[in-house]
Amino acid sequence: MNTPQIGLAIEEVGTVVGVADGIAWLQGLPSVPLGEVLRSPDGSRAWVFQLDENLTGCILLDQTEGLAAGTRMRRSGQRLTLACADALLGRVIDPLGRALDDQPLPPVERQQPLEARSPAIIDRDPVTRPLYTGNTVIDTLLPIGRGQRELLIGDESTGKSSLALDAIIHQRDQAMRCVLVLIGQRRAEVAETIHLLNEHDAMSHTTIVVAEAGGLPGLQYLAPFAGCALAESWMQAGHDTLIVYDDLGKHAQAYRELSLLMRRPPGREAYPGDIFYLHARLLERSTQLNAARGGGSMTALPIVPTQLGEVASYIPTNLISITDGQVYLSSKLVAAGTYPAIDLGISVSRIGGKAQARPIARECKHLRLDYLQFLELELFLRFGTRLDDETEARVRRGRLVQALLRQDRLEPRPIAFQMAWLVALNEGWLDGLEPSALQAVLDTLQLRVRGNDTPGLDAPRQQWVAAVRAWTGREP
Template sequence: AGEMVEFASGVKGIAFNLENENVGIVVFGSDTAIKEGDLVKRTGSIVDVPAGKAMLGRVVDGLGVPIDGRGALSDHERRRVEVKAPGIIERKSVHEPMQTGLKAVDSLVPIGRGQRELIIGDRQTGKTAIAIDTILNQKQLNSRATSESETLYCVYVAIGQKRSTVAQLVQILSEANALEYSILVAATASDPAPLQFLAPYSGCAMGEYFRDNGMHALIIYDDLSKQAVAYRQMSLLLRRPPGREAFPGDVFYLHSRLLERAAKRSDQTGAGSLTALPVIETQAGDVSAYIPTNVIPITDGQICSETELFYRGI
C-alpha cells in the first residue's frame, strides 16, 4: 500500500486498499480518461515530492508540480511524503521563540520553534489572517537574522480553498516580498480529494528539508478540517467502515502522524526545527466536535478565535 501506479492515460494514482481480490486506488487527476480494461502499471516508487531551497517563492500542487506558470523547478532533491516522525532521542526541548509579530499571541501564548499551536474557530473569524500575518511578519525578523540558523522559512498549505483565494494570497505575499522565504502548496476545492488529503504531507516533507538541515521552518495547514473531509470521502468510496460523524476509524492517526513531524531537533542532529500552525474550522463554536477534539490533544495549545470578539474588533 502507498505505491504509485500509472494508468494508460498517464494519470497517476496511489494504492490505498489492498484486498485479496482487488486493489483500491485513489486517483490524482481526472478520472474521465480511465475506462474498464485499461492497463495499470506499478511504478515501484512511493509518493515523493521535490524539496529544497529551489522551492522558495514557488506555488506547487499536492504532488509538488509547479502551478505558478514559472517553468520547472531547478536544483532540488526529492523526499518521501510519508516518513516517521523523529524519535525521542533525536529531539530537544523547545527553547527558542518563534515570534508571530502579533502582540496578543506573543505575549499571552508564546510559541517556541518546534511546537504545534492550533488555530481554531468558526469560519470568517480571522484564522487565516493570523497565519498570513505571521508569515508577513517574518520578513522583518528575517532581515535582522545574522545567520542561516536564525532565518525562519515558511510553508503554507492551502487545502480545499477557492482558487481565487489562493491567487489573492500569492498576490499579498509577493507584494510584501514574503514569497522569497515561502513555499505555497495548494490543493484547491476543484482538485480531487486524494490531492487534498496528500497536500499537508507534501508540505510537511518540504518543511522537513529545512528541519533536517539545521534550519528553521514554519508550516501552516489551512485547514485540516477539509483534509479530514477529503479523507472521509476517499474512505467511504473505498468501503471502509465509517465511525463517528461518518469519519473512518483512523482519522486521529491521519492528523497525529502529520503533526508529530513538527519537532525541535537535538544538537547532534543539526538543531533544526519545524513549527506547525494547524487550522481547524468549527461549526457554531463547537470545539467538542470530533475533529477539534482529535486535534486539540495532539497540539501543544490553542489560539481560539470567536465570532463575538471578531465582530467587536478585538
C-alpha cells in the first residue's frame, strides 16, 4: 500500500493594503517579479506593475465587490497571455481575450504573451511588397509596404479613423487579416465602428479589441499589446496582418494616469520618463519576417491626435521618430472641403516607395512634385497675379490632379483603378474636362476595372493604354 508523501509547501501570499482608481497596493510579496498575475479567493486578478521597497503596486484586471484592504492575493506564476485562434476573426474581444459580442469563445489554439521581444534583425526581411489601402493619395503618392509602420496624425475630426477603416475594408480580397484596437472610446463610437465594418462586409477578416472609456485604466493600457499579440500570432503563422491602433494618444494618457497613481516620477507634460520606450517596444514588433520564420508580416497604422495642428508636441514627436513615415491630415484642408485632407507637404512614407509596384511608380514619378508646386502657385493666384501660358497650363493640370485625388469616405478604390486614371492623365485624355464629365469618366474606369478584361498590373504599358483608350472612348 502506497503511503502518501507529506511535505512542506511554501507559498507567498500578499495582503491588500489599499485599492483605488483601478490599482491595488500589496504587502508581503518579497520575490514577486514584474508582470506576474496575482489572484484572490473571490476571483479578483491583478497584474504586477510597480515594485517598491515595501509595497507592490498592481493594475487590477478583474475587480470584485469583495476586494478591499485585508484581502489576500496569491502568486499564480503566470504572465499575461492572450488566447489566440483563427476563429477570432469576426469577433469583438477585450484586452484579456473575453468575448464582448455575446458569443462563445472558440477553442484556444495557442497562448501568445502580451509583452514580447520584437523579432531580431536576422529574422526580418526588407519591406518589398505593397499594401494597398484603397486610398488614392496613399497608394500613389505615399505608398505603404507590408511590414511598415505608418503613422496617421492630425487634429480631431480630420478623418484619421475613416482612413484606417477604409484600409481595413479594402483588405477584404487582399488575403490580409486585420486587428482594430479601440482605446478609450465611448460605447456608442465602438458600436458605430462595428456597424460600419459589418455593413461593408469587413468583419469576416477583422478582429476588434476594445477597451472602453469607462473601463479600468489598466485595460486601456493593455489593449494595444493584446491586439499586437493577436496579430503577432498570425504573423508567426505566416499570414499578412494589418493592425490599427486607435489611438495611441489615449494610450499614452492611460499610461500617464497609471504611472502617477503608482507614484513614479513625472517628466515632460507629467508623462513618465519611459513613455518613448512604451510605444517603441510596441511598434517594433511590426515587421516583415523572413522565409525561415514563416514569411508573415505585420503592418501597423497607429493613430495619434494633435492639438491645433501642433505636430511637434511630445507624444506625436515620439511616434514620428519611431515609425517609418506619417500621413498628416490637416484641419485647414477639411475647412476648405478637400477630402481626404492629407497634407502632402508634411506627409511622407520612408519605406513604401521600395515596395510600390513599378508600373504605378513610373506613372506617378513626377506627380507629387508637380502637385506641390501647384499648391505654391495657388497662393499667388489669390492676389490676381497674371500668369504666362506655361504657368497657366501647370495650374490647370494641378487643379485636375486635385480633383482626381478627391475621394469620399468609406469608398476604397482598387489599385487597377489607380493605374487606369494615371494612364489617362499622362496620356492627356482628362485635360479640359468639366467636373461632371471628369466624374463620368472616373465612374466608367472604376466600373471597368472590376471586370474580367482588366490587364494585370504588370502588363505592358501599351496594353493599359489600349484598355483605357477603349474605356474612355478616345480615338487612337
